[in-house]
Amino acid sequence: MPSLTPHEFCHVHPVAPPSADALWKAEQGHAHSVFTEKKARITKAVASGKNAKVKGAVREFLRCDQVRLSASLRALGGTPEREAAMLLRDHVHAWKRDYAPIGWGFHAKSTVGVRPICKRMPLDLKAVHHMLAAALEAQFAPSVPLYGVRGHSRDDAARALKELQASGFPYLAKTDIRDCFQQVNPDALYRLPLPKEVIKHALDTRNLVFEELGGQQANGASFAVLSSQTQMMSHVANGPRGLMQGSPASGVILAWMLNDIPAGTDQAVLLCNDNIVVAAAESAASREMVDTLFAYFRRHPAGPFALFHPVYADNAPLEFLGYLFDPERGDIGIAEKGRAKLDRRLDEADEADTAELHRRVMRYRDVLAMPGVIRPPSPFTDCYPVEHWRALRDFRSGFSAADTNGDELAFYLAMTADTAERRGEAHVARLHHHLFAGRDTFEGTLIRGILNHHPRRGKAQ
Numbered sequence: 001m002p003s004l005t006p007h008e009f010c011h012v013h014p015v016a017p018p019s020a021d022a023l024w025k026a027e028q029g030h031a032h033s034v035f036t037e038k039k040a041r042i043t044k045a046v047a048s049g050k051n052a053k054v055k056g057a058v059r060e061f062l063r064c065d066q067v068r069l070s071a072s073l074r075a076l077g078g079t080p081e082r083e084a085a086m087l088l089r090d091h092v093h094a095w096k097r098d099y100a101p102i103g104w105g106f107h108a109k110s111t112v113g114v115r116p117i118c119k120r121m122p123l124d125l126k127a128v129h130h131m132l133a134a135a136l137e138a139q140f141a142p143s144v145p146l147y148g149v150r151g152h153s154r155d156d157a158a159r160a161l162k163e164l165q166a167s168g169f170p171y172l173a174k175t176d177i178r179d180c181f182q183q184v185n186p187d188a189l190y191r192l193p194l195p196k197e198v199i200k201h202a203l204d205t206r207n208l209v210f211e212e213l214g215g216q217q218a219n220g221a222s223f224a225v226l227s228s229q230t231q232m233m234s235h236v237a238n239g240p241r242g243l244m245q246g247s248p249a250s251g252v253i254l255a256w257m258l259n260d261i262p263a264g265t266d267q268a269v270l271l272c273n274d275n276i277v278v279a280a281a282e283s284a285a286s287r288e289m290v291d292t293l294f295a296y297f298r299r300h301p302a303g304p305f306a307l308f309h310p311v312y313a314d315n316a317p318l319e320f321l322g323y324l325f326d327p328e329r330g331d332i333g334i335a336e337k338g339r340a341k342l343d344r345r346l347d348e349a350d351e352a353d354t355a356e357l358h359r360r361v362m363r364y365r366d367v368l369a370m371p372g373v374i375r376p377p378s379p380f381t382d383c384y385p386v387e388h389w390r391a392l393r394d395f396r397s398g399f400s401a402a403d404t405n406g407d408e409l410a411f412y413l414a415m416t417a418d419t420a421e422r423r424g425e426a427h428v429a430r431l432h433h434h435l436f437a438g439r440d441t442f443e444g445t446l447i448r449g450i451l452n453h454h455p456r457r458g459k460a461q
Contacts (some may be wrong), residue, residue: 024082028073034066035134042138058135058194062094067131069091074248075127092127094198098123101211104240115179116239118246119213128202132194136252139193145263147272149255155362157272158323158401161279163333164268169279170327171286172318180274181250182219184242188257188302195328203249204242212239257302264289272321283314323401333401339408342395346416349387352457353419357383384428385419386454389435389447392416396436404436 018026024233038061045057050251061067073080121129137150142371147157165172177183190196194203199209243250251273263269267280267289272418276293280286290310297305311318317326323331360383392412402409413435420432431450434443 020235026070027082028085031066031069031073034064035070038064038067039134039138042135044433046139052097054193055195058139061135061138061196062131062198065089066126067091071127071130071134072123074130075123087126087430088123091124093124094128094131094202095195096128097201099202099208101209102240102244103213104210104246105213107236108350115245116182118210118240118244121244125202126248128198129247131181132198132202133249133252135194136192136249136256138254140252140259142255143259143261145261145269145271146255146259147270148275149252154272154321155399155401157270158321158325158332161270161320161325162401163329166330169268169281170315171280171283171323172313172320173278173280173286173290173310174313174318174320175276175290175293175307177274177276178308180305181243181245181254182241183303184257185302186242189253190251192256194364203253205244210240222313225376258300262289262292262296264292265356269293275321277318277320280420285313286312286314322399329407331406332401333406334399334402334408338399342391342412345391345395346388346412349385349391350419352387353385357422383423383425384454385416385423385432386451388416388419389432390451390456392435393447393451409436 017249038057042054042057042061045053048054054162065232069085069089072085072092076085076088100122101116102122102125104116104118106114107117107119108114140149142149146152147160148154162171186206189199189203189397192199192203243253254273258271261269261271264280264285266282266285267278269289270277270279278286278289278293280289294307297303297307313325315327317324317328319325319335319337322335322338324335326333395412396404396409399409413432417429420429432445434441435447437444437447439445439448
Protein backbone atom coordinates (compact mmCIF):
# COMPACT_ATOMS: atom_id res chain seq x y z
CA MET A 1 0.00 0.00 0.00
CA PRO A 2 1.54 3.35 -0.99
CA SER A 3 2.25 5.76 1.86
CA LEU A 4 0.07 8.88 2.05
CA THR A 5 1.49 12.36 1.98
CA PRO A 6 0.57 14.61 4.92
CA HIS A 7 -1.79 16.53 2.65
CA GLU A 8 -3.56 13.34 1.52
CA PHE A 9 -3.71 11.99 5.04
CA CYS A 10 -5.41 15.06 6.58
CA HIS A 11 -9.06 15.69 5.90
CA VAL A 12 -9.45 19.25 4.70
CA HIS A 13 -12.71 20.95 5.69
CA PRO A 14 -14.10 23.41 3.17
CA VAL A 15 -13.82 27.03 4.36
CA ALA A 16 -16.67 29.38 3.57
CA PRO A 17 -15.53 32.50 1.73
CA PRO A 18 -15.86 35.75 3.70
CA SER A 19 -19.15 37.54 3.24
CA ALA A 20 -19.46 40.81 1.34
CA ASP A 21 -20.07 42.61 4.65
CA ALA A 22 -16.90 41.17 6.15
CA LEU A 23 -14.87 42.16 3.11
CA TRP A 24 -16.28 45.70 3.23
CA LYS A 25 -15.46 46.02 6.93
CA ALA A 26 -11.92 44.89 6.22
CA GLU A 27 -11.65 47.40 3.39
CA GLN A 28 -12.80 50.20 5.67
CA GLY A 29 -10.32 49.15 8.33
CA HIS A 30 -7.51 49.20 5.79
CA ALA A 31 -8.48 52.71 4.63
CA HIS A 32 -8.48 54.02 8.21
CA SER A 33 -5.10 52.36 8.86
CA VAL A 34 -3.58 54.04 5.81
CA PHE A 35 -5.10 57.36 6.94
CA THR A 36 -3.37 56.99 10.31
CA GLU A 37 -0.09 55.87 8.74
CA LYS A 38 0.05 58.74 6.25
CA LYS A 39 -0.82 61.20 8.99
CA ALA A 40 2.06 59.85 11.09
CA ARG A 41 4.40 60.41 8.14
CA ILE A 42 3.53 64.12 8.24
CA THR A 43 4.46 64.25 11.93
CA LYS A 44 7.73 62.45 11.18
CA ALA A 45 8.48 64.93 8.39
CA VAL A 46 7.89 67.83 10.81
CA ALA A 47 10.41 66.28 13.22
CA SER A 48 13.01 66.23 10.43
CA GLY A 49 12.86 70.02 10.25
CA LYS A 50 12.77 69.96 6.45
CA ASN A 51 9.95 72.13 5.11
CA ALA A 52 10.01 70.58 1.64
CA LYS A 53 9.62 67.14 3.17
CA VAL A 54 6.62 68.31 5.22
CA LYS A 55 4.92 69.80 2.17
CA GLY A 56 5.49 66.58 0.25
CA ALA A 57 4.03 64.46 3.05
CA VAL A 58 0.94 66.70 3.24
CA ARG A 59 0.35 66.51 -0.49
CA GLU A 60 0.83 62.74 -0.48
CA PHE A 61 -1.71 62.48 2.37
CA LEU A 62 -4.31 64.62 0.59
CA ARG A 63 -3.96 62.76 -2.71
CA CYS A 64 -3.97 59.17 -1.39
CA ASP A 65 -6.99 57.10 -2.49
CA GLN A 66 -7.19 55.27 0.85
CA VAL A 67 -7.03 58.54 2.79
CA ARG A 68 -9.84 59.92 0.64
CA LEU A 69 -11.90 56.79 1.31
CA SER A 70 -11.32 57.05 5.05
CA ALA A 71 -12.32 60.73 4.98
CA SER A 72 -15.42 59.85 2.94
CA LEU A 73 -16.46 57.30 5.55
CA ARG A 74 -16.03 59.91 8.27
CA ALA A 75 -18.12 62.40 6.32
CA LEU A 76 -20.90 59.88 5.70
CA GLY A 77 -20.93 58.62 9.27
CA GLY A 78 -22.79 55.55 10.48
CA THR A 79 -22.41 52.36 8.43
CA PRO A 80 -22.50 53.45 4.79
CA GLU A 81 -22.83 51.05 1.89
CA ARG A 82 -19.70 50.42 -0.14
CA GLU A 83 -21.18 51.86 -3.33
CA ALA A 84 -22.05 55.17 -1.63
CA ALA A 85 -18.62 55.45 0.01
CA MET A 86 -16.75 54.71 -3.21
CA LEU A 87 -18.88 57.16 -5.16
CA LEU A 88 -18.11 59.88 -2.64
CA ARG A 89 -14.40 59.02 -2.59
CA ASP A 90 -14.24 59.53 -6.34
CA HIS A 91 -15.62 63.07 -5.86
CA VAL A 92 -13.27 64.00 -3.00
CA HIS A 93 -10.36 66.08 -4.27
CA ALA A 94 -8.55 68.52 -2.03
CA TRP A 95 -7.71 70.80 -4.97
CA LYS A 96 -11.29 70.93 -6.22
CA ARG A 97 -12.41 74.46 -7.14
CA ASP A 98 -16.22 74.34 -6.98
CA TYR A 99 -18.54 72.92 -4.35
CA ALA A 100 -22.30 72.80 -3.99
CA PRO A 101 -23.80 75.47 -1.70
CA ILE A 102 -23.27 75.01 2.02
CA GLY A 103 -26.57 74.96 3.90
CA TRP A 104 -26.60 76.97 7.10
CA GLY A 105 -29.04 78.05 9.77
CA PHE A 106 -29.13 79.86 13.08
CA HIS A 107 -28.52 77.96 16.30
CA ALA A 108 -29.27 79.39 19.75
CA LYS A 109 -26.22 80.12 21.89
CA SER A 110 -26.00 78.69 25.38
CA THR A 111 -26.21 82.23 26.75
CA VAL A 112 -27.96 84.86 24.61
CA GLY A 113 -28.41 85.25 20.87
CA VAL A 114 -27.84 82.97 17.88
CA ARG A 115 -24.90 81.87 15.74
CA PRO A 116 -24.80 80.70 12.11
CA ILE A 117 -24.02 76.98 11.89
CA CYS A 118 -23.13 75.14 8.68
CA LYS A 119 -25.64 72.35 9.11
CA ARG A 120 -25.44 70.83 5.64
CA MET A 121 -21.95 70.78 4.22
CA PRO A 122 -21.51 69.09 0.84
CA LEU A 123 -20.15 65.65 1.66
CA ASP A 124 -17.13 66.00 -0.61
CA LEU A 125 -16.20 69.28 1.12
CA LYS A 126 -16.80 67.76 4.55
CA ALA A 127 -14.47 64.88 3.67
CA VAL A 128 -11.79 67.33 2.54
CA HIS A 129 -12.17 69.18 5.85
CA HIS A 130 -11.61 65.90 7.71
CA MET A 131 -8.35 65.48 5.77
CA LEU A 132 -7.26 69.07 6.39
CA ALA A 133 -7.98 68.74 10.12
CA ALA A 134 -5.82 65.62 10.28
CA ALA A 135 -3.00 67.24 8.28
CA LEU A 136 -2.96 70.16 10.72
CA GLU A 137 -3.15 67.93 13.80
CA ALA A 138 -0.12 66.03 12.51
CA GLN A 139 1.89 69.27 12.50
CA PHE A 140 0.48 70.82 15.66
CA ALA A 141 2.09 70.96 19.09
CA PRO A 142 -0.37 72.69 21.45
CA SER A 143 1.11 75.12 23.96
CA VAL A 144 0.60 74.55 27.68
CA PRO A 145 -2.49 76.82 27.97
CA LEU A 146 -4.30 75.34 24.97
CA TYR A 147 -7.09 72.75 25.24
CA GLY A 148 -9.99 71.52 23.15
CA VAL A 149 -7.75 69.70 20.65
CA ARG A 150 -6.64 66.09 20.28
CA GLY A 151 -4.62 65.08 23.34
CA HIS A 152 -5.68 68.21 25.27
CA SER A 153 -9.39 67.73 25.88
CA ARG A 154 -12.01 69.81 27.69
CA ASP A 155 -11.80 67.34 30.57
CA ASP A 156 -8.02 67.74 30.69
CA ALA A 157 -8.60 71.50 31.00
CA ALA A 158 -10.99 70.92 33.89
CA ARG A 159 -8.45 68.75 35.72
CA ALA A 160 -5.71 71.32 35.14
CA LEU A 161 -7.87 74.16 36.47
CA LYS A 162 -8.83 72.21 39.59
CA GLU A 163 -5.18 71.45 40.25
CA LEU A 164 -4.35 75.14 39.94
CA GLN A 165 -7.20 76.14 42.24
CA ALA A 166 -6.06 73.63 44.85
CA SER A 167 -2.37 74.56 44.66
CA GLY A 168 -2.38 78.26 45.47
CA PHE A 169 -4.18 79.80 42.47
CA PRO A 170 -7.73 80.27 43.84
CA TYR A 171 -8.43 83.66 42.22
CA LEU A 172 -10.26 82.82 39.01
CA ALA A 173 -11.63 84.83 36.12
CA LYS A 174 -13.41 83.63 33.01
CA THR A 175 -14.44 85.13 29.69
CA ASP A 176 -14.86 83.99 26.11
CA ILE A 177 -14.33 85.35 22.64
CA ARG A 178 -17.34 87.16 21.24
CA ASP A 179 -18.57 85.49 17.99
CA CYS A 180 -15.14 83.91 17.76
CA PHE A 181 -15.40 81.90 14.53
CA GLN A 182 -17.21 84.73 12.78
CA GLN A 183 -14.47 87.22 13.63
CA VAL A 184 -11.58 85.24 12.13
CA ASN A 185 -9.90 87.17 9.33
CA PRO A 186 -9.86 84.82 6.27
CA ASP A 187 -6.46 86.20 5.26
CA ALA A 188 -5.02 84.49 8.34
CA LEU A 189 -5.97 81.09 6.86
CA TYR A 190 -3.14 81.39 4.35
CA ARG A 191 -0.59 81.16 7.18
CA LEU A 192 -1.65 77.55 7.81
CA PRO A 193 0.83 74.87 6.67
CA LEU A 194 -1.48 73.65 3.91
CA PRO A 195 -1.43 74.09 0.12
CA LYS A 196 -2.59 77.63 -0.66
CA GLU A 197 -4.91 76.53 -3.47
CA VAL A 198 -6.65 74.12 -1.13
CA ILE A 199 -7.11 76.87 1.44
CA LYS A 200 -8.48 79.20 -1.20
CA HIS A 201 -11.22 76.90 -2.47
CA ALA A 202 -12.00 74.69 0.56
CA LEU A 203 -11.57 76.99 3.59
CA ASP A 204 -11.83 80.64 2.56
CA THR A 205 -15.51 81.49 3.05
CA ARG A 206 -15.17 84.36 0.56
CA ASN A 207 -14.81 81.76 -2.21
CA LEU A 208 -17.61 79.43 -1.10
CA VAL A 209 -21.37 79.61 -1.66
CA PHE A 210 -23.84 79.48 1.23
CA GLU A 211 -27.60 79.10 1.32
CA GLU A 212 -29.83 79.59 4.32
CA LEU A 213 -31.95 76.60 5.27
CA GLY A 214 -35.62 76.95 6.05
CA GLY A 215 -35.92 80.68 5.48
CA GLN A 216 -35.00 81.37 9.11
CA GLN A 217 -34.75 84.91 10.36
CA ALA A 218 -32.54 86.81 12.74
CA ASN A 219 -33.29 90.25 14.14
CA GLY A 220 -36.37 90.38 11.89
CA ALA A 221 -34.39 90.16 8.65
CA SER A 222 -34.45 87.14 6.37
CA PHE A 223 -31.47 86.22 4.21
CA ALA A 224 -31.74 85.35 0.53
CA VAL A 225 -30.79 81.89 -0.68
CA LEU A 226 -27.57 82.05 -2.65
CA SER A 227 -27.18 80.06 -5.83
CA SER A 228 -24.36 81.64 -7.82
CA GLN A 229 -20.64 81.98 -7.22
CA THR A 230 -20.93 85.74 -7.67
CA GLN A 231 -23.03 86.19 -4.53
CA MET A 232 -21.10 85.80 -1.31
CA MET A 233 -22.79 85.26 2.04
CA SER A 234 -19.85 87.04 3.67
CA HIS A 235 -21.56 90.25 2.48
CA VAL A 236 -24.46 89.53 4.84
CA ALA A 237 -23.76 90.69 8.37
CA ASN A 238 -25.05 87.61 10.19
CA GLY A 239 -24.23 84.94 7.60
CA PRO A 240 -21.30 82.50 7.85
CA ARG A 241 -17.87 84.08 7.54
CA GLY A 242 -14.41 83.59 9.02
CA LEU A 243 -14.30 79.95 10.14
CA MET A 244 -17.25 77.70 9.33
CA GLN A 245 -18.98 76.58 12.52
CA GLY A 246 -19.93 72.96 12.01
CA SER A 247 -16.83 72.08 10.00
CA PRO A 248 -14.59 69.26 11.33
CA ALA A 249 -11.55 71.43 10.57
CA SER A 250 -12.49 74.68 12.30
CA GLY A 251 -11.56 73.67 15.84
CA VAL A 252 -7.95 72.78 15.09
CA ILE A 253 -7.59 75.80 12.79
CA LEU A 254 -8.67 78.12 15.61
CA ALA A 255 -6.30 76.38 18.02
CA TRP A 256 -3.45 76.82 15.54
CA MET A 257 -4.17 80.55 15.31
CA LEU A 258 -4.37 81.09 19.07
CA ASN A 259 -1.54 78.80 20.14
CA ASP A 260 0.62 81.73 21.29
CA ILE A 261 -1.85 82.92 23.92
CA PRO A 262 0.11 84.63 26.72
CA ALA A 263 0.71 83.18 30.16
CA GLY A 264 2.02 84.88 33.28
CA THR A 265 4.27 83.96 36.19
CA ASP A 266 1.80 84.59 39.02
CA GLN A 267 -1.10 83.56 36.78
CA ALA A 268 -2.05 80.67 34.53
CA VAL A 269 -4.26 80.91 31.44
CA LEU A 270 -6.32 78.07 29.97
CA LEU A 271 -7.98 78.36 26.55
CA CYS A 272 -10.47 75.69 25.45
CA ASN A 273 -11.97 76.48 22.04
CA ASP A 274 -13.17 80.07 22.60
CA ASN A 275 -13.50 79.77 26.40
CA ILE A 276 -10.82 81.38 28.59
CA VAL A 277 -10.08 81.10 32.29
CA VAL A 278 -7.37 82.73 34.38
CA ALA A 279 -6.11 81.30 37.68
CA ALA A 280 -3.96 83.52 39.88
CA ALA A 281 -2.40 83.61 43.32
CA GLU A 282 -3.86 87.05 44.07
CA SER A 283 -6.89 89.07 43.03
CA ALA A 284 -4.81 91.82 41.41
CA ALA A 285 -2.88 89.27 39.36
CA SER A 286 -6.05 87.81 37.86
CA ARG A 287 -7.23 91.25 36.77
CA GLU A 288 -3.82 92.13 35.36
CA MET A 289 -3.87 89.01 33.17
CA VAL A 290 -7.43 89.72 32.00
CA ASP A 291 -6.26 93.17 30.84
CA THR A 292 -3.34 91.51 29.02
CA LEU A 293 -5.69 89.11 27.28
CA PHE A 294 -8.02 91.89 26.15
CA ALA A 295 -5.05 93.66 24.54
CA TYR A 296 -3.71 90.42 23.00
CA PHE A 297 -6.99 89.56 21.29
CA ARG A 298 -7.66 93.14 20.22
CA ARG A 299 -4.47 93.22 18.15
CA HIS A 300 -4.39 89.56 17.12
CA PRO A 301 -3.41 89.13 13.42
CA ALA A 302 -6.19 86.57 12.89
CA GLY A 303 -8.77 88.97 14.34
CA PRO A 304 -9.24 91.41 15.85
CA PHE A 305 -11.26 89.62 18.54
CA ALA A 306 -13.43 91.07 21.28
CA LEU A 307 -13.89 89.40 24.67
CA PHE A 308 -17.00 89.33 26.80
CA HIS A 309 -17.00 91.09 30.14
CA PRO A 310 -15.07 88.87 32.56
CA VAL A 311 -16.58 87.07 35.55
CA TYR A 312 -14.36 87.02 38.64
CA ALA A 313 -14.39 84.41 41.41
CA ASP A 314 -11.99 85.45 44.16
CA ASN A 315 -11.44 82.27 46.17
CA ALA A 316 -15.06 81.45 45.38
CA PRO A 317 -16.89 78.84 43.22
CA LEU A 318 -16.79 79.28 39.45
CA GLU A 319 -18.60 77.39 36.69
CA PHE A 320 -16.49 76.78 33.58
CA LEU A 321 -16.79 74.33 30.67
CA GLY A 322 -19.87 72.81 32.29
CA TYR A 323 -18.00 72.03 35.51
CA LEU A 324 -18.09 73.56 38.98
CA PHE A 325 -14.82 74.60 40.63
CA ASP A 326 -15.42 75.17 44.32
CA PRO A 327 -12.37 75.90 46.52
CA GLU A 328 -14.17 74.21 49.43
CA ARG A 329 -14.36 70.92 47.51
CA GLY A 330 -11.51 68.57 46.74
CA ASP A 331 -13.20 67.26 43.61
CA ILE A 332 -14.59 68.79 40.40
CA GLY A 333 -18.32 69.42 40.50
CA ILE A 334 -20.87 69.68 37.71
CA ALA A 335 -22.43 73.04 36.81
CA GLU A 336 -26.11 73.77 37.31
CA LYS A 337 -26.91 73.85 33.61
CA GLY A 338 -25.71 70.28 33.10
CA ARG A 339 -27.70 69.08 36.09
CA ALA A 340 -30.85 70.78 34.82
CA LYS A 341 -30.42 69.08 31.46
CA LEU A 342 -30.10 65.71 33.17
CA ASP A 343 -33.22 66.42 35.24
CA ARG A 344 -35.22 66.91 32.04
CA ARG A 345 -33.83 63.75 30.49
CA LEU A 346 -34.56 61.72 33.61
CA ASP A 347 -38.19 62.87 33.47
CA GLU A 348 -38.38 61.50 29.93
CA ALA A 349 -36.61 58.31 30.98
CA ASP A 350 -39.10 57.81 33.82
CA GLU A 351 -42.00 57.97 31.39
CA ALA A 352 -40.36 55.50 29.00
CA ASP A 353 -39.29 52.98 31.66
CA THR A 354 -42.65 53.17 33.46
CA ALA A 355 -44.48 52.58 30.18
CA GLU A 356 -42.32 49.53 29.45
CA LEU A 357 -42.94 48.18 32.94
CA HIS A 358 -46.70 48.67 32.55
CA ARG A 359 -46.65 46.97 29.15
CA ARG A 360 -44.92 43.92 30.60
CA VAL A 361 -47.33 43.67 33.53
CA MET A 362 -50.39 43.88 31.27
CA ARG A 363 -48.99 41.25 28.92
CA TYR A 364 -48.27 39.01 31.92
CA ARG A 365 -51.87 39.35 33.11
CA ASP A 366 -53.20 38.53 29.65
CA VAL A 367 -51.10 35.36 29.53
CA LEU A 368 -52.25 34.30 33.02
CA ALA A 369 -55.86 34.69 31.92
CA MET A 370 -55.43 32.17 29.13
CA PRO A 371 -56.99 28.75 29.99
CA GLY A 372 -54.54 25.97 30.74
CA VAL A 373 -51.46 28.15 30.44
CA ILE A 374 -48.39 27.25 32.45
CA ARG A 375 -47.45 30.10 34.77
CA PRO A 376 -44.98 32.26 32.81
CA PRO A 377 -41.82 33.82 34.27
CA SER A 378 -42.16 37.04 36.26
CA PRO A 379 -42.72 40.13 34.09
CA PHE A 380 -39.74 41.70 35.85
CA THR A 381 -37.27 39.06 34.67
CA ASP A 382 -34.66 40.77 32.50
CA CYS A 383 -36.59 44.04 32.79
CA TYR A 384 -34.09 46.82 33.35
CA PRO A 385 -34.53 50.61 33.67
CA VAL A 386 -32.52 51.03 30.48
CA GLU A 387 -33.56 54.64 29.79
CA HIS A 388 -32.56 55.76 33.28
CA TRP A 389 -29.30 53.87 32.99
CA ARG A 390 -28.56 55.29 29.57
CA ALA A 391 -29.31 58.86 30.69
CA LEU A 392 -27.07 58.55 33.74
CA ARG A 393 -24.20 56.89 31.86
CA ASP A 394 -24.39 59.44 29.03
CA PHE A 395 -24.27 62.18 31.66
CA ARG A 396 -21.27 60.53 33.29
CA SER A 397 -19.39 60.19 29.99
CA GLY A 398 -20.01 63.89 29.28
CA PHE A 399 -18.32 64.84 32.56
CA SER A 400 -15.47 62.38 32.82
CA ALA A 401 -13.36 64.80 34.91
CA ALA A 402 -15.93 64.62 37.72
CA ASP A 403 -15.37 62.04 40.45
CA THR A 404 -17.76 59.08 40.23
CA ASN A 405 -18.24 59.40 43.99
CA GLY A 406 -18.66 63.17 43.79
CA ASP A 407 -21.73 64.92 45.17
CA GLU A 408 -23.66 65.24 41.90
CA LEU A 409 -23.18 61.76 40.47
CA ALA A 410 -23.73 60.11 43.88
CA PHE A 411 -26.92 62.15 44.34
CA TYR A 412 -28.42 61.14 40.99
CA LEU A 413 -27.48 57.49 41.46
CA ALA A 414 -29.24 57.44 44.84
CA MET A 415 -32.22 59.49 43.60
CA THR A 416 -32.96 57.01 40.80
CA ALA A 417 -32.32 53.83 42.80
CA ASP A 418 -36.06 53.22 43.20
CA THR A 419 -36.37 52.72 39.43
CA ALA A 420 -34.26 49.57 39.82
CA GLU A 421 -35.76 48.48 43.14
CA ARG A 422 -39.30 48.56 41.68
CA ARG A 423 -38.38 45.50 39.61
CA GLY A 424 -38.11 43.42 42.76
CA GLU A 425 -35.01 41.74 41.37
CA ALA A 426 -31.93 41.95 43.59
CA HIS A 427 -29.48 41.76 40.70
CA VAL A 428 -31.09 44.77 38.98
CA ALA A 429 -30.71 46.90 42.11
CA ARG A 430 -27.12 45.70 42.46
CA LEU A 431 -26.30 46.64 38.88
CA HIS A 432 -27.82 50.09 39.43
CA HIS A 433 -25.52 50.59 42.40
CA HIS A 434 -22.55 49.78 40.10
CA LEU A 435 -23.85 51.80 37.15
CA PHE A 436 -20.60 53.74 36.75
CA ALA A 437 -18.34 50.70 37.08
CA GLY A 438 -15.38 50.57 34.71
CA ARG A 439 -15.38 48.78 31.37
CA ASP A 440 -13.05 46.06 32.66
CA THR A 441 -15.28 45.11 35.61
CA PHE A 442 -17.92 42.36 35.62
CA GLU A 443 -20.72 44.82 36.36
CA GLY A 444 -19.54 47.32 33.76
CA THR A 445 -19.38 44.63 31.09
CA LEU A 446 -22.83 43.31 31.98
CA ILE A 447 -24.47 46.74 32.01
CA ARG A 448 -22.90 47.64 28.67
CA GLY A 449 -24.20 44.39 27.19
CA ILE A 450 -27.72 45.07 28.47
CA LEU A 451 -27.77 48.58 27.00
CA ASN A 452 -26.38 47.37 23.67
CA HIS A 453 -29.20 44.80 23.57
CA HIS A 454 -31.77 47.60 23.87
CA PRO A 455 -31.41 50.10 21.01
CA ARG A 456 -31.88 53.76 21.76
CA ARG A 457 -35.39 55.06 21.30
CA GLY A 458 -36.06 56.11 17.72
CA LYS A 459 -33.63 53.55 16.29
CA ALA A 460 -34.71 50.43 14.48
CA GLN A 461 -34.79 47.25 16.50
